[in-house]
Amino acid sequence: MKRKIEGIIFDLDGTLYLGDHAIPGAEATLKWVRERHLQVRFVTNNPRFSRAFYLEKLNRLNLPAEQHEVVTSAQLTAKYLKEHQDFGSVFVIGESQLLRELADANVDVVQHDHADTVLVSFDTTLTYEKMMNAYRALQNGAHFIATNPDAVCPTPDGGLMDAGAIIAALETATGRKLEKVFGKPSQLLAELMVEQMGVAPESCVVVGDRLNTDIQLGKRANLQTVWIRAHEEEIPTESHNKPDYMIESIKALPEVLCDAVGTVRTEMK
Numbered sequence: 461m462k463r464k465i466e467g468i469i470f471d472l473d474g475t476l477y478l479g480d481h482a483i484p485g486a487e488a489t490l491k492w493v494r495e496r497h498l499q500v501r502f503v504t505n506n507p508r509f510s511r512a513f514y515l516e517k518l519n520r521l522n523l524p525a526e527q528h529e530v531v532t533s534a535q536l537t538a539k540y541l542k543e544h545q546d547f548g549s550v551f552v553i554g555e556s557q558l559l560r561e562l563a564d565a566n567v568d569v570v571q572h573d574h575a576d577t578v579l580v581s582f583d584t585t586l587t588y589e590k591m592m593n594a595y596r597a598l599q600n601g602a603h604f605i606a607t608n609p610d611a612v613c614p615t616p617d618g619g620l621m622d623a624g625a626i627i628a629a630l631e632t633a634t635g636r637k638l639e640k641v642f643g644k645p646s647q648l649l650a651e652l653m654v655e656q657m658g659v660a661p662e663s664c665v666v667v668g669d670r671l672n673t674d675i676q677l678g679k680r681a682n683l684q685t686v687w688i689r690a691h692e693e694e695i696p697t698e699s700h701n702k703p704d705y706m707i708e709s710i711k712a713l714p715e716v717l718c719d720a721v722g723t724v725r726t727e728m729k
């Protein structure tokens with residue numbers, strides 16, 4: 461690798477585990493990373509579960525993690541709305557965990573269509589009534605934001621319809637365009653993690669299996685990128701979406717990183 465690496469951002473689903481099973485080699489790779497004392501973040505676009513849930517899952521799968529290392533799109537959304545009061549009252553298409561994060565951040569969540577902002581999220585409790593409240597609020601000029609852009613959330617049995625599909629429905633109905641999204645590949649999310657880790661963006665690498673979220677996140681924030689090509693996807697050729705490195709599995713990550721990490725160790729002595 462070109463530059464020394466001090467921080468690693470791991471995607472979760474499809475990178476470290478699939479469903480309820482660790483991906484072969486993930487445990488050994490994370491052990492290798494831990495032995496080198498690198499800063500680590502585990503990031504997921506899925507806003508349906510808490511950081512504590514992911515922490516428990518990672519540790520249960522022998523992928524040791526600490527609470528402050530887990531980052532979710534719901535967490536960043538709540539933090540942003542807390543710091544940007546101009547978004548006013550918020551109507552939410554989302555589930556209880558997101559509502560809890562927003563309540564903890566003292567965001568003014570309302571149940572009617574006069575909201576200042578419509579926040580769209582992954583919602584398996586979606587109803588026509590929620591869609592109509594969001595539609596009317598958007599027609600009244602509300603801000604249009606989302607926790608994450610994913611069309612489908614991967615599951616072992618074919619996936620679940622995610623926030624991206626709800627965003628598309630509202631865009632079609634209103635003729636409006638989504639203004640802001642917090643999950644991968646948003647630059648806001650990359651900047652939050654880089655700041656938390658206290659490293660320079662170029663000393664950071666993002667590792668993930670999705671070009672349009674994980675690799676784009678890295679590209680937008682000037683991080684190095686390692687793509688796990690697990691789905692027979694076509695290899696991109698244009699520089700704006702071409703990953704710096706491509707591997708077949710998380711198992712091969714130490715080979716890609718060893719030179720860059722070696723530099724850090726030498727400097728630390």
Ligand SMILES: [Mg+2]
Pocket residue numbers: 471472473474475668669670
């Ligand atoms: Mg993934």
